[in-house]
Amino acid sequence: MLPTWNFINLSGPICTNALDTFGVKLGLSLHYEATTRIVPKGGAVLLNHYSNIDALTGDIPDGLLPAFGNGVTLTQGKKEVSKQFRYSSRWAEDVGTVSMHFAVFRESFGIMMIVAHDPADLPEGSQVEAFYV
Secondary structure (H helix, E strand, O other), rough: OOOOOOOOOOOOOOHHHHHHHHHHHHHHHHHHHHHHHHOOOOOOEEEEEEEEEHHHHHOOOOOOHHOOOOOOEEEOOOOOOOOHHHEEEEEOOOOOEEEEEEEOOOOEEEEEEEEEHHHHHHOOOOOOOOEEO
16 A cells, blocks of 8 residues: 555656656756767657656666666765755766666656667667657
């Protein structure tokens, strides 16, 4: 049985569109931070968002979160925001044209982003649509 406290609903069209727009921009930014390469025109971002209900019901794919580790947060001097925002990145160091990122916001929702300079490098069989640069 699930707890009775409120869960975040990410399935509405307004919320989904806002998260998609934000997720693409965040993915492109994190790709640049990780690889120091700008995704060229024609590149693509594949993303999926997960809510806290997905975590409780087991709808986040097994092994996804452990693959990213604890992640990092934003800091300024002694201030940090790890309770509000954390992210982690993995990338193909040999080519630098494909990267994968996971960002978590206040344990309420997370966004997984796969960024590729060439859409052909995105995983096949994805259940979500890619966004093109």
